[in-house]
Amino acid sequence: MSLRKVKNHLKKDIILEKLIASTDMLKLPKSGNVFNELVKAIVYQQISYKAADSIYSRFIELFDSEKYMPAELSKQKFEDLRSAGLSNQKANYVKNIALFFEEHQLINCDWERLSDEEIIDLLTRIKGVGTWTVHMILIFQLCRPDVFPDKDLAIQIVMKKLYRINSEKRQLLVDMNKIAHNWSPYRSFASLYLWSWRRDNN
Known part of the structure; x- marks a missing residue:
């Protein structure tokens, strides 16, 4: 998998483009355990x-x-x-x-x-x-590139803030997945950037 290809694809999203510009390239770990x-x-x-x-x-x-x-x-x-x-x-x-x-x-x-x-x-x-x-x-653990953990609280908090989402509960998940659809097939990498932003701005 080309990390450059991943980055170029995700940079089509203007919000992720800013996160990528201020963050080192993130890689998926893998243990398989x-x-x-x-x-x-x-x-x-x-x-x-x-x-x-x-x-x-x-x-x-x-x-x-x-x-x-x-x-x-x-x-x-x-x-x-x-x-x-x-x-x-x-x-x-x-x-x-x-x-x-x-x-x-x-x-x-x-x-x-x-x-x-x-x-x-x-x-x-x-x-x-x-x-x-x-x-x-x-x-x-399995290094799957296209997973979107929409029920992760940190992901929800970051997306609501950065993408100005005002919805809650089920509609929030719908709105998040609509945005994340454009990140496919690299939604796992997008999630890493969102977690990184949350960690740096908590």
Whole structure:
């Protein structure tokens, strides 16, 4: 994928053109470690980054390696997960992920063979895993170039401000997607620029 081509395409949007001019070229990271990162995403949800770091560090200490397997998580006692700092709900959710990966033999899944939509459909079958979480996996673990996380709060805040969108709730998503349609097939990169602007102007 040509990053120059990505940049030239996104610069057709006058707002993104300004962001691109003031930001170094952003690249999509890729680890492909879907299972561990999916669990980590659950741990980090809805709490401060500092608190999540502390909890995740204690959580990892339950295993021999940061790249633990689904079977290892499945065997963990619920009480130990709670002692690491996970809420009842999150402890159940990470257990759900482990069991799902075991039952469907996903640890060695060839994710490249699946479309974005197929991955979203598959992983959101897990109780506790929503579309936003899978969008993060698609962007930051599988390096998918055309994902638009319209339910991400930071993306919503930035687009409302920069694109002067006054709508809310469902209409907000409609308006955002109408704008983002022109960014395709590089909506993931556009999202990186919006997150970068939010971080620098928070």
